[in-house]
Each structure stands twice: as structure tokens, then as C-alpha cells.
Amino acid sequence: METLGDDDGPIDVHDYRHGLKLLKETRDTSHWANKKGYACPACGKPFEQLFVSEKTDNTFTPSSVTPFCIRHEPNRILMFRH
Numbered sequence: 169m170e171t172l173g174d175d176d177g178p179i180d181v182h183d184y185r186h187g188l189k190l191l192k193e194t195r196d197t198s199h200w201a202n203k204k205g206y207a208c209p210a211c212g213k214p215f216e217q218l219f220v221s222e223k224t225d226n227t228f229t230p231s232s233v234t235p236f237c238i239r240h241e242p243n244r245i246l247m248f249r250h
């Protein structure tokens with residue numbers, strides 16, 4: 169199983185573009201579905217969706233009780249929903 173961002177540097181989503189489906193994109197956010205079963209860099213388990221945000225404030229309203237992981241990069245937040 170391939171893990172997003174195997175090294176410590178920022179994750180380039182476009183390196184994994186063939187296995188991710190873009191669900192929604194705005195100027196400073198993008199939301200992806202994990203088609204290929206990539207593993208989450210935080211916990212090592214496969215995730216279902218990835219949300220990437222360059223915004224300072226983000227509010228999440230979970231539609232169901234699913235665990236998620238957060239990866240913080242200098243200019244971005246990445247949220248992996250399981």
C-alpha cells in the first residue's frame with residue numbers, strides 16, 4: 169500500500185493524481201476521494217477522502233461519525249477522513 173507523502177516534505181497531491189478523484193475545488197481548498205486505497209501519512213491506514221485547505225479557519229460538520237487525521241504543513245492543513 170502506497171502512503172501519501174512518504175517523506176517529510178509537503179505532499180504534492182498531483183504526484184498521486186491518478187489514484188485520487190477530485191470531488192470539489194475552490195480557490196484555497198480541494199477535496200479528493202481515494203480511489204486507489206492510499207494510506208494516511210498520519211496513521212498508516214487507508215483513508216476515504218482527503219481535504220486540503222490553505223485557509224486559516226476551517227469548520228467541519230461530519231455527516232457521520234468517522235475518524236479522521238490531520239497533517240499540518242507550513243501553509244496548509246490536510247485532513248484525511250477514514
Ligand SMILES: [Zn+2]
Binds near residue numbers: 208211212215236
Ligand atoms: Zn489516518
